[in-house]
Every structure is written in C-alpha cells, then in structure tokens.
Amino acid sequence: xxxxxxxxxxxxxxxxxxxxxxxxxxxxxxxxxxxxxxxxxxxxxxxxxxxxxxxxxxxxxxxxxxxxxxxxxxxxxxxxxxxxxxxxxxxxxxxxxxxxxxxxxxxxxxxxxxxxxxxxxxxxxxxxxxxxxxxxxxxxxxxxxxxxxxxxxxxxxxxxxxxxxxxxxxxxxxxxxxxxxxxxxxxxxxxxxxxxxxxxxxxx
Numbered sequence: 001x002x003x004x005x006x007x008x009x010x011x012x013x014x015x016x017x018x019x020x021x022x023x024x025x026x027x028x029x030x031x032x033x034x035x036x037x038x039x040x041x042x043x044x045x046x047x048x049x050x051x052x053x054x055x056x057x058x059x060x061x062x063x064x065x066x067x068x069x070x071x072x073x074x075x076x077x078x079x080x081x082x083x084x085x086x087x088x089x090x091x092x093x094x095x096x097x098x099x100x101x102x103x104x105x106x107x108x109x110x111x112x113x114x115x116x117x118x119x120x121x122x123x124x125x126x127x128x129x130x131x132x133x134x135x136x137x138x139x140x141x142x143x144x145x146x147x148x149x150x151x152x153x154x155x156x157x158x159x160x161x162x163x164x165x166x167x168x169x170x171x172x173x174x175x176x177x178x179x180x181x182x183x184x185x186x187x188x189x190x191x192x193x194x195x196x197x198x199x200x201x202x203x204x
Contacts, residue, residue: 002100002127006034010097017098020060038128041138050137050204057142062150074152081109084116084171087153091118091168099166100124109171118168126164130191133203135159136183144174161185 006014015030018037021044022030031040044053062070077083085104092102099120107117126135140157147155147170156172159165159182177183183204187195196202 002122002124004034004100004124006097013097017060017064020063021057024056024059024063034124034128038125041134042129044138045134045203050133053137054141054145057138058145061142061146065150070150074150077153079153079171081112081114081116081171083153084109085114087147087155087170088116088118088168091170098125100127105167107169107172109169114171116170118170120166120168122164123159123166126159126161126166127191130188130193131203132159132161132185132188132192132201135161136185136204140182148174158182161188 004010011033014034014037015032018040019030021037021040022028025040025043027040027043031037044056048056088104092104096102100123101121102118103121104115105117105119106113106115108114109116123135125139129135136159140159144155144157147153154171154173156169156174158167158169160167161182174180184200185204186199187197187201189195189197194203
C-alpha cells in the first residue's frame with residue numbers, strides 16, 4: 001500500500017468531504033483520516049443499489065458548490081479547449097489529497113490535440129478501497145455526471161484496474177453505460193474484501 005504524508009490542507013479537505021458524506025448518511029460521527037474517509041464511503045454501499053449509491057454521491061458533490069456557481073459556469077464557460085485545459089490544471093492542483101499524484105497530459109478531442117487530459121498515476125482511493133464497484137459507483141460515474149450535467153463540461157474517466165491508474169479527459173463526452181467497458185469489469189480478486197469470482201462485478 002502506498003504511504004502518504006497528508007499536510008494540514010489535505011487533512012482539511014479529507015475532513016470536509018467526509019463530513020458531507022456523513023451528513024447525507026445522517027451519521028453524527030465523522031471518522032478521522034483518509035482511512036476513515038474510505039470506511040465512511042463504504043457505508044454508502046450498504047443496503048443501496050448502484051444507482052442509489054451514485055445518486056447519493058451526486059448529492060454530496062452538488063453540496064460542495066452553491067447552485068448559482070454551477071449555473072454561472074454552465075452559462076459563461078463553454079467547454080472550449082481553454083476551459084477544458086483549465087479544468088485539467090485545477091484538477092491537478094485540487095485533488096492530490098483524494099487520488100494521489102496527477103499530471104496534465106495532451107489528448108485528442110475531435111481531431112485536435114489539447115492539454116485537457118489528466119493522468120492519475122496510481123489512484124489512492126482505488127488502491128485503499130480495493131474495490132472496482134466503489135471506484136465506479138462512488139467516483140467515476142458521479143464525477144462524470146457532475147461535470148457533464150451540472151457544470152456543462154464533458155468529462156470521461158477511464159480507470160485501469162490492473163495498475164490503479166486513471167485517465168481523466170475534460171471535453172470528452174462519457175460513453176453510454178452499455179458501451180463503457182469499465183462498467184463490465186470483474187471484481188478485484190486480490191484486493192476486494194467481498195470479491196466474487198464472476199465475469200462481471202455484481203455490485204457495479
């Protein structure tokens with residue numbers, strides 16, 4: 001397991017995000033640290049379908065930003081290359097506490113190259129949770145929907161379950177569920193504590 005040294009700002013973001021999840025779960029206790037945050041997010045999966053899990057995290061993400069801010073972004077910031085590149089830069093600046101080291105990368109959108117891609121070298125959340133379903137239901141799908149629908153900036157996330165890396169591409173419309181291979185992935189047999197030997201994880 002990769003070791004991280006969280007600074008005070010990292011710990012603040014972890015606590016803030018955990019407190020938002022605890023609120024929608026109607027849970028008074030907020031566990032401390034990143035491991036506590038992961039254990040709290042696991043509570044989201046208990047007794048809920050994948051759709052319900054995604055919806056709950058969508059509520060959490062929307063609660064992090066006033067509605068008028070999202071409306072303003074949709075109205076004044078069209079998803080042109082500059083806006084998408086700025087989002088990639090901000091992602092690298094704001095989310096290392098959540099997913100580990102990131103770096104901006106060049107990607108091709110509609111036949112043009114732009115630096116609106118983000119490479120997550122080894123996702124901290126996926127590594128610590130060890131669960132493909134949590135990656136899909138609590139991160140990939142809600143985050144894609146938040147940027148694409150709430151902010152009007154298309155985002156596609158492509159996790160690599162072999163090495164725990166992930167590619168984010170701002171400006172790229174997500175695939176429909178029936179075409180997204182990530183949603184048909186099997187359990188991570190070596191890391192998931194409830195892994196089932198099947199061709200497709202039943203919790204996704």
